[in-house]
Each structure stands twice: as C-alpha cells, then as structure tokens.
Amino acid sequence: MKIAVIGCTHAGTAAVTQMAQLYPEAQITVYERNDNVSFLSCGIALHVGGVVKDVQKLFYASPQQLTDMGVQMNMRHDVLEVNADEHMIHVRDLETGIARVDTYDKLVVTTGSWPIIPKLGGMDLDNIQLCKNYGHAQTIIDKARHADRVTVIGAGYIGIELVEAFEELGKQVTLIDNMDRILFKYLDRTFTDGIENELESRHIKLQLGQTVTGFEGEDGKVSKVITTAGEYETDLVVLCIGFRPNTELLKGQVEMLSNGAIIVDEYMRTSHPDVLAAGDSCAVMFNPTHKHAYIPLATNAVRMGTLVARNLIIPTVRYLGTQGTSGIKIYDYNIASTGMTEQAAIDAGMIVKNVTIEENYRPEFMPTYEKALLKVVYEADTGRILGAQVMSKADLTQAINTMSVCIQNGMTMDELSFVDFFFQPHYNKPWNLLNQAGLQAM
Numbered sequence: 001m002k003i004a005v006i007g008c009t010h011a012g013t014a015a016v017t018q019m020a021q022l023y024p025e026a027q028i029t030v031y032e033r034n035d036n037v038s039f040l041s042c043g044i045a046l047h048v049g050g051v052v053k054d055v056q057k058l059f060y061a062s063p064q065q066l067t068d069m070g071v072q073m074n075m076r077h078d079v080l081e082v083n084a085d086e087h088m089i090h091v092r093d094l095e096t097g098i099a100r101v102d103t104y105d106k107l108v109v110t111t112g113s114w115p116i117i118p119k120l121g122g123m124d125l126d127n128i129q130l131c132k133n134y135g136h137a138q139t140i141i142d143k144a145r146h147a148d149r150v151t152v153i154g155a156g157y158i159g160i161e162l163v164e165a166f167e168e169l170g171k172q173v174t175l176i177d178n179m180d181r182i183l184f185k186y187l188d189r190t191f192t193d194g195i196e197n198e199l200e201s202r203h204i205k206l207q208l209g210q211t212v213t214g215f216e217g218e219d220g221k222v223s224k225v226i227t228t229a230g231e232y233e234t235d236l237v238v239l240c241i242g243f244r245p246n247t248e249l250l251k252g253q254v255e256m257l258s259n260g261a262i263i264v265d266e267y268m269r270t271s272h273p274d275v276l277a278a279g280d281s282c283a284v285m286f287n288p289t290h291k292h293a294y295i296p297l298a299t300n301a302v303r304m305g306t307l308v309a310r311n312l313i314i315p316t317v318r319y320l321g322t323q324g325t326s327g328i329k330i331y332d333y334n335i336a337s338t339g340m341t342e343q344a345a346i347d348a349g350m351i352v353k354n355v356t357i358e359e360n361y362r363p364e365f366m367p368t369y370e371k372a373l374l375k376v377v378y379e380a381d382t383g384r385i386l387g388a389q390v391m392s393k394a395d396l397t398q399a400i401n402t403m404s405v406c407i408q409n410g411m412t413m414d415e416l417s418f419v420d421f422f423f424q425p426h427y428n429k430p431w432n433l434l435n436q437a438g439l440q441a442m
Helices: 010-022 041-048 063-068 134-144 157-168 189-201 298-310 342-347 398-408 413-417 433-441
Strands: 002-006 027-032 072-075 077-083 088-093 099-103 106-109 113-115 128-130 149-153 172-177 205-208 212-218 221-227 231-233 236-239 243-245 275-277 282-286 291-293 326-330 333-339 352-360 371-379 385-392
Touching: 002 010, 010 027, 010 063, 010 106, 010 298, 027 077, 041 134, 041 157, 063 072, 128 134, 134 236, 149 157, 157 172, 157 189, 157 326, 172 221, 189 205, 189 326, 189 333, 189 371, 189 385, 221 236, 282 298, 333 398, 342 352, 342 371, 342 385, 352 433, 371 413, 371 433, 385 398, 398 433, 413 433
Parallel strands: 002 027, 002 106, 027 072, 106 275, 128 236, 149 172, 149 236, 172 205
Antiparallel strands: 077 088, 088 099, 113 243, 212 221, 221 231, 282 291, 326 333, 333 385, 352 371, 371 385
16 A cells, blocks of 8 residues: 655654554655654744753654654655546655656645735845744744844734743834734633733733734845834734645645635545545534634644544544644743634624633632633533633643533533532632533523
8 A cells, every 4th residue: 555645744743653553564655845844833932932942852753763664754845736536646856856756545635734924015025934834943043133123923822922932032022913902713802801911011012903014124124014003113023824724736626615724524534535634734623613614733733643544544533523722821821722712602603601700729728829710601592611711820721621521522511510520729629610610600
C-alpha cells in the first residue's frame, strides 16, 4: 500500500507516526514545504517574551525521527497539483526545482492553514510580519530587538499573547481589532472588560472597533498604521487576523465549506473514497450546534491525525467532535472557555439563558482565596449546556475541560447540579462552582 501525506505539522505528524506503527509494510511518503515538522506555534509568544529560551523545545518531532520509523520524508517539497480520481500528485523539489509525478493508494491531506493576509496599501513594506511558523517566530524576535513601538493587529489568543510578551519586553504596544472588544470569539463581555482593564493598566493602547485600511512607511520600513479611526506610529507590525485552510489542491474534488475547509465524516474520510484529511485544513463537527465548523486548534489536529491512521483502511474509531475548548494565561489571570459564548449562541439564532457566578473559589477560612468568575450558557427550553467560561487568579481551568465533557455528552444544567465532585478546602467549597451553576439554573 502506498500512502502519500501532504503537510506535516500537527495532524500530519500524528498521522504519520501512527501509520508507521499500524502499517509497517506500507510505503509512506511525506511531502512538506518547510524544513521542519511539528512546530508548536502556540509557543511563539512565549519564545518572543523569553519564557521559552530554547526554540528547539517547541518541536516535538523531527524529520529524522520519522525517517527512522521508515517514512520517506521529502522536506522542502511543494505539491503543485492533486488528481484524486487518477490517484496522482505533481511535486516540485524547492531546492533543485525538479518536478515529478507520484502515485498513491491512499492520500492524507494535512496541509493546515495559513494566516489571512489583507490586501492593503503598504503591505510590501518591511517590518510587517505574519505569525504562524518557526521562521516567523525567528523574524519577529529579530525585528523586535530594533523596535520601540510595536503594533499587533488582531485581538484573538495569539494577538493577546504577543501583546503581553512585547509589553514585558518594554515595548510601547498598540493592539488594533475591528471588533469592539478583545477575545470576541472566546469570551463574553463580562470577562473581556476586566482583561481590557488589566491591559490598559500596563499602558497597552487598545484601539478597538476600527479596521486597518493601510500602512505608510519611511525608507522602505513601516512607520504608520492607518485605520478607519486614526493613525498610529509604529516600528513593527504583527498580523494576527486569523487563518484560512490550505485546500486549493483539492478544490472541486472533495466537499468543502464556503471558506474552503474540507468536510470530513466521523472517520476523517472526505467525499472521495481514497482521500482522508485532518487538522486545520478541515472543518470539524462542533457539538454545541451539531454542525460542521472551522476551528483550527492543535488539539483538534492531533486527534484527527491519529484517527486518520486508525481509520485509513476501514472505519474503526469514531471522532467525537469538538467543543473548541481552549485556554490562555494573561498576566496573573487563568482563563479558559469551551463551546459557545452567549453572544455566539444568540448570533446563531438560538434562545439561551446563562448563569454567571462570581465568588471565592475556596472557603474564606483558608489563609488565602481568590475570586472566580464562571459563566455557563445553556438552551432555554431544554437546559442543554452549550458553553462555559472561567477566569481566576487561581488556576481553575480544568473546570472547563469538565464542561467540555458535559457538552460533548449532551448534559443539561439539571444534571450538572448533582454531578459528584469532591470537596477539599484547599481546592473548592462543599458545592463545587459547576454544581452551583446548575443549581442556580433550576
């Protein structure tokens, strides 16, 4: 059996590792544009801020390790065309320029995503950087050494983490986003207001509710960001606007969402019988809505890549879907969310209610205790849990993993009320915060 794999970051690495173990007689060939695999881009801000000193530790696999498993690794190779019906791919070696044709029995597409790049005046100026891979990380660090004023465009997780890293490096930081608050996709206003206050207290300039319209420069380098609301002088710009799936190779050959994300079934199979896909190139089943959605997360990618291997020949292990569970640490605050925010549910036309609790996470007779903010969103008529968010200086983020399981299993607020959670004064109160949320909804 000949297996061809296009792309080898998280989903690709997981798929290749598992396939090499499960199918030792198979000929597995990987084509990857870069000279590395498995880079944890979620660690870029930690590297920029100096928390992670050794960038090599952000790789959890290497081309040599996969080669040692019997995989044919073709690094710095670009796949130019895929003919799914003919089981054929056209490839170019980026070092030599030599092009060739390869065939396969099964094709695994793990081509990932790429940052959204706006078409704006001045985009060709130096010091306007993307933030996705190892090369970007090294360039950002190099450019930041010579920049006093840094502008981050995009107030999602990556943007916020970079803002914190740059501020701690002593930079004058401006954050621009077209939404009227930060982290709009992940948290409701009850949470983001407090985070914005924390950022502003550290002299980070929040320029929200405005859209970038262009850039101006001096001597070929960016010097000013132009938006619908003003102009901001800068020495370095980092774009964190979002990502789109890399799926042009299969356009018109498999079913996709309108944004190009490949639709896969619960066994990671595309609409073509011999093409499987995983990771940021794909749409995933979003359990709160029971619909496919584009949620590019490393956690989704490694799960899906592993399932590609398990289901390559026959459907064996079913994908359970995702809640889009994620977390972030901003200064002293530990924050996590899962499922839908209240705003997202309303925007989707759902009729929802919510419970919001703010209280000390453990008994007041303990020497210290911190405030915890918890919000749970649920369907008004059925009580089915749709989403949850938590924030505290105490690390309560594992509560959101618990809520993710609740959503995945279709639990209601009534059921949440009486889930068996332990009580120990070091950690919580007799009625766990999640129990309290369920009880308040009854």
